[in-house]
């Protein structure tokens with residue numbers, strides 16, 4: 001058996017990236033992190049992991065990092081992630097998620113990197129005709145965030161056809177929770193994601209939670225999403241890398257979700273259950289760019305990768321998110 005390649009993790013100081021660093025290390029991969037620390041945190045990178053503070057489109061630094069560390073794979077998380085912000089500031093998203101990814105992909109090709117894993121998103125589907133949504137269904141994003149990621153998927157597809165590099169694009173559904181061992185979690189200020197916001201409210205950092213839209217075509221009228229525990233998602237990246245190495249001429253585009261949808265009200269019910277309190281819910285109008293329901297058909301990832309969700313439990317996700325939120329409160 002050949003030795004496992006050293007992996008360059010972009011955005012490894014961020015929320016999902018820092019969990020993936022832990023998972024890759026646990027699986028025996030050497031890891032190097034590159035992050036510009038705009039939304040990430042230096043403390044989120046474990047001791048002993050080489051850290052490069054740079055933007056992913058700093059081609060000279062990326063080339064030197066690939067060469068110096070003999071990088072064989074890139075797991076690319078760096079980017080911007082807030083759907084409503086992408087509506088108000090689309091060019092930020094096309095720069096951070098599309099243009100800078102192009103530069104990174106070029107650096108991968110030039111540096112002879114063989115495997116590439118990309119953080120894509122369920123937002124590439126837009127408003128699916130049916131849920132659960134399958135990977136071969138139309139990708140018609142309804143916000144710049146989804147489009148900025150879909151464009152990067154296209155670059156990877158075309159690059160992999162032309163160069164000796166294979167890739168996996170994982171289309172994340174709604175990522176939530178925190179490392180069950182309490183080593184990292186969602187820490188960036190100015191949260192917009194539902195479970196993070198609810199955790200802030202439950203720990204007294206905000207007074208109420210807004211429910212955006214009560215007239216969606218869903219059972220209770222609030223938006224439905226497929227929430228996946230961040231540690232399961234991190235493990236999916238390890239499984240995807242193992243698969244890319246074992247299948248060097250194949251590529252994979254796969255949904256990363258559990259296949260179960262929960263409405264905003266159901267999520268807030270879970271928070272109430274776990275905390276034994278009642279969050280103050282403020283029912284408001286719809287938020288720009290939000291589809292009614294997004295739930296994964298996850299048959300492809302389950303059948304392709306050696307990956308089985310370990311934490312598919314909404315209350316458990318909420319519990320881990322709350323534990324991390326309390327921990328952040330103690331650090332402050």
Ligand code: UDP
Pocket residue numbers: 083174192193194195197209210211212213222223224225264287290
């Ligand atoms: N949402 C909400 N209140 C909030 C944040 C989100 O009602 O404070 C809703 C949002 O409209 C969507 C769901 O929760 O239906 C998930 O939104 P989130 O921002 O967490 O993730 P997204 O699906 O936009 O990536």
